Amino acid sequence: MKLTFYKFQGTGNDFVMIDNREKTFDEKDTKLVAFLCDRRFGIGADGLILLENEEGVDFKMVYYNSDGNESSMCGNGGRCLVAFASYLNIINDKATFNAVDGLHHATISGDIVSLQMKDVSEIKVKPNASFLDTGSPHHVQLVNNLKDFEVKTEGQKLRYGVYGQKGSNINFVEPFDDETFSVRTYERGVEDETLSCGTGVTAVAIAMHAAGRVKTNTVKIKAVGGNLEINFEKSGDVYKNVFLTGPAKFVFKGEINV
Numbered sequence: 715m716k717l718t719f720y721k722f723q724g725t726g727n728d729f730v731m732i733d734n735r736e737k738t739f740d741e742k743d744t745k746l747v748a749f750l751c752d753r754r755f756g757i758g759a760d761g762l763i764l765l766e767n768e769e770g771v772d773f774k775m776v777y778y779n780s781d782g783n784e785s786s787m788c789g790n791g792g793r794c795l796v797a798f799a800s801y802l803n804i805i806n807d808k809a810t811f812n813a814v815d816g817l818h819h820a821t822i823s824g825d826i827v828s829l830q831m832k833d834v835s836e837i838k839v840k841p842n843a844s845f846l847d848t849g850s851p852h853h854v855q856l857v858n859n860l861k862d863f864e865v866k867t868e869g870q871k872l873r874y875g876v877y878g879q880k881g882s883n884i885n886f887v888e889p890f891d892d893e894t895f896s897v898r899t900y901e902r903g904v905e906d907e908t909l910s911c912g913t914g915v916t917a918v919a920i921a922m923h924a925a926g927r928v929k930t931n932t933v934k935i936k937a938v939g940g941n942l943e944i945n946f947e948k949s950g951d952v953y954k955n956v957f958l959t960g961p962a963k964f965v966f967k968g969e970i971n972v
């Protein structure tokens with residue numbers, strides 16, 4: 715059988731997209747998802763996303779990591795899904811969709827997608843790191859000389875050593891200027907460094923603001939695969955109206971034998 719797929723990327727975090735409005739894709743087929751994400755035997759991607767119908771919203775997002783397992787929220791994936799919905803003419807310049815962490819609002823202008831992320835109220839401060847959930851769990855740690863840092867080795871140690879079986883995504887951060895941070899992320903479920911992680915850079919922006927390392931409500935991020943911006947408001951202890959903004963691009967469409 716031939717399966718039609720679409721490939722999108724957001725700052726180098728890449729995704730296989732499937733239009734599953736007719737429910738033709740078996741959501742439980744984790745082996746198939748892992749095969750499609752495999753960079754040697756399949757299409758190759760950090761994750762796979764199903765676009766499905768849901769009453770009351772423009773669409774529903776179902777997200778899988780490249781290991782084939784359904785996971786928590788993916789910020790870059792959500793932005794790419796909005797670009798995919800625009801490509802399919804499901805939306806114009808605005809979208810409302812449901813994901814595993816709840817309702818999301820987004821806007822799209824050209825290839826720039828701005829996605830509202832969930833509110834964040836709990837930040838666990840550790841001796842040399844922070845831990846927070848921006849839709850997915852994130853460890854945020856400042857390091858020196860990020861360019862040469864062993865992200866995969868050190869990320870893997872923390873992901874399993876500190877966070878156990880459930881694990882966490884691990885972000886290593888270095889300040890760039892007063893409002894900009896460079897970030898490299900080890901992603902759970904990909905079990906490697908990816909070129910960018912949307913929920914990860916959102917966690918970095920909030921953690922850096924909470925620690926007083928940035929004073930502005932707009933934080934710029936330099937990920938390996940490109941630049942992103944995070945805007946938020948702080949009301950008491952809660953970070954609200956958190957928006958993740960950056961490019962989300964169509965790469966190619968294809969068919970694969972499955």
Ligand SMILES: N[C@@H](CCC[C@H](N)C(=O)O)C(=O)O
Pocket residue numbers: 727779785786787788789790791850851882883901902903904910911912913914
């Ligand atoms: N790439 C993502 C994060 C995807 C989820 C993550 N790997 C997990 O399982 O926690 C993003 O852009 O947010």
